[in-house]
Amino acid sequence: MNRPPINAKRVLIFVTVALVISSQLPVRAATWISYLPHSFVSLISQPAVLLTRASTTLRPPRDDTDEVIDDKDLKHKYAEALAYIDNLEQQIIELRNLSESLTKIDQLLQLEDIQMAGASVIGFNGDKENPILTINIGSDDEVRDGLAVVWGANLVGEVVSTSAKTSDVKLITAADTGFQVRFAGHSPDGSINALTGYLEVGKDGRSFYTEAFSVDDPVNVGDLVFLADDTWQSRAKGFIVGAVEVAEPHPDRPYLNKLVVVRPMLDLAHLPRVVVLVPRD
């Protein structure tokens, strides 16, 4: 005898599978499935409210205030919460001071001859030798060739071409890049060093190197390296090129020179946003 295609057993299996899937769905989807019309909810909730009122009348909820005050654990937690609030208030004061300082810096920057034009990175050409970022501001925003592009205190590159709405930024790690820099670090006696040098891009396309320092020059791993090149936009000078990653005797001239390798502090190819230093008219 043929069994009907839909019978109670099959429906039950289908419902079971559907409920298993529903029980493991994300909250939004699962609650959407279990949505009940308001009229249906009120059908249950209104009589339930009456019953709840009657229950509450028969057994009023206890006032637990005294217990809370007497409870040692809660007292301890209360003291902890007060200390936490104090700490937060202290942090608020510090943040307020920081905000005031930043406001002053911002006011000073407004007086300077540049404006910082924020831009989103909308493309990267993926070229190791000539890496180019495309950003979403262009000549309409007064961006033009040769302007420096930074992010935070770090130098990112310079604008090499513009259209009305976009610009191309060549990263400082491009193969033909080289610039004068200043190395800043601390000597063992605590004094600050400030050596200048010329960095070239390494073969890996991700770091810079110089072989010009003598073995005695105080260049150490961790020293910050700042742009000091007059061929760049003047306002770009002082931005960070990177930090010294290697400072060791040169493999070929170990008694004469140091090999110094500098690596940018950001992954320049994957920045989501940058700032263009646009001169004010």
Place this chain on the structure above:
Amino acid sequence: MNWLLFAILTYIFLLMQVGLKPLLGIPNAQGVSPDFLLIFAVFIGIHAHSRSVAWAMLTIGLIANLLPGPIAEGPILGPEALGYLMGAFAVLQFRTLVFRESVVSLVIMVVVVGIFIQLVTILLYTGRGMPLFLGTPVPNWDVWDEMFYRFLMLLYSAVMAIPVGLVLLKLSPALISPPSQRG
């Protein structure tokens, strides 16, 4: 089975479960309270025809599922409903071992079947935290806390099954059809 009376009683037990919490909750309304829907479901499981048990308990499970659960955004359809469905299979296995017309049987079955129901429910809520599935973990969910709370609830329900069972046994002839008319 008289499905109309079943629907009316389900509605009454649902109201009791929601509305009597402030009165019966230990130590307060947010504490442990009896599960009237579970008592009714187990009663149906013991007395109804085997073909009706799964559907009846699934219906009660779906209704229990729509009550506020551990997720604040709203009920997640599945855990309780499947728990009750599992309970239906459990009750069908065990009911041949007990004297159906006794309230003591109902008390014992509430605990035994309730354990199956709660374990499946806890398992499905806990499964939401597994990276294998799409669901997000239930906030502040602790399996052992849940087991402990639900076990206390089962014990309380077992106690409440005595008066509720006595009433249901009186209603049994109207609710459950005689063997010749079962369906």
